[in-house]
Amino acid sequence: MDMTLCYICGWDFKEIYSGGDICPCCGSEYDFDDCLEKEEILEKYCGNDREKLYIMAPEVDDVDDEKEVARDITWRFIRLSWVKKGCPFKWAQKERIINWTIEDAKKQLDVIGYSYDSLVTLANKIISE
């Protein structure tokens, strides 16, 4: 990884982060929360509904269930789950983030190329943790 923005929520770490680092905003731990096999995604985010999985990640259709899926796919599900929860700022006190709102989350997502509104549509289909 060579960028300072969280791939999942767009938070600016202000330094290059790596595996084991946890995003203070979405709370995801890189190389941990994002290491998922297809069957784990299927269970955790799709309630074992393969049709849902296909809608959200057609790329993994021909991937074996026991295979770990590409990071950009797991990031997609973690991002959708975060959106579904209302884009909460996980470690607000530690980072002294006050008055964090959904508008801030929308701006962050915009910076990494995602439209909040289109994410919400998909997010409503996934199963929350």
Ligand SMILES: [Zn+2]
């Ligand atoms: Zn994040």
